Amino acid sequence: MASLLRLSVLCGAQGGRALCLRIPVVRPAYVSGFLQDQPAPGRCGARHIHLSPSRHAGSRAASLHWTGERVVSVLLLGLVPAAYLSPSSAMDYSLAAALTLHSHWGLGQVVTDYVHGDALQKTAKVGVLALSALTFAGLCYFNYHDVGICRAVAMLWQL
Template sequence: MATALALRGISRNCTAGSRFGSLRLNGIYIVPSRLAVPSTQTACKALVPYQSKSFSLTSQRKAAPEIEQAGHDHVLHWTAERILSGILMGAIPLAIVYPTPSVEYVLALSMTLHSHWGVEAIVVDYVRPSVFGKIIPKLAVGAVYGLSFLTLGGLCYFIYTDVGIINAIKLLWKL
């Protein structure tokens, strides 16, 4: 704040150029050489705009318009991801120590959901409508959902009809 006030004071003392005759670069007005000050006056290289932006310690950023229109709540989603990570930290050791079908179903659901959110974030970030058009990103997200449902269904089928996830890993480890 003090820096902004000091720069504002410096810019008011400068007599070179007007606010409209200077070049704006990252919020600072640069005086072109054709508007240079005569040598008898103090020359200023940068003029700070008179209407400074407000400064706040709290983060109040606005999302991109397409995200705001979609109505996504990213704080809630981030909180859900952290809770799921905590559940996984407990579900994995519990499934190793106590490998019952019900614990393995919880493990399969939480691992599939965790993987789904990660792959979906990658697809949404890299398969953007501005690059691929409007149809391909929707197909890519649909493919992620389909792959996640197939994964969860396959894991549940494997738990129900075979030895289960943890016992299969133990059998593979014995090889």
């Protein structure tokens, strides 16, 4: 494993500057997706690195999904300050949709990474979908029947 990672630390003060640190460099060109280390002499057992299986590797749908996640994240970076500067009903519903979608994709990735077994993973994904639907419905209800997300945050900040 030491041949895969090269960590070099450059320490020194040049002209009063702070220390510089280089990050680990990984050369994964020849590493398979499911790497198994051989047990070292004197150690019991083998260490395993398990990665999430890429069932859709190279597919257009996976690429579009990845791009969509990044677009929603960047959209949220602009939407939050805009909602603070210009609170309105449109901002409330936009925040409800973007926050719900962002959290749905994030929780879905947590399920993919940490829940093992097909039946259990499908059940967890249905649970995430139900939670996301309830979250969106609750935020829309809050926007319609109460003060809305933007005003609620402003009221919290005034406390």
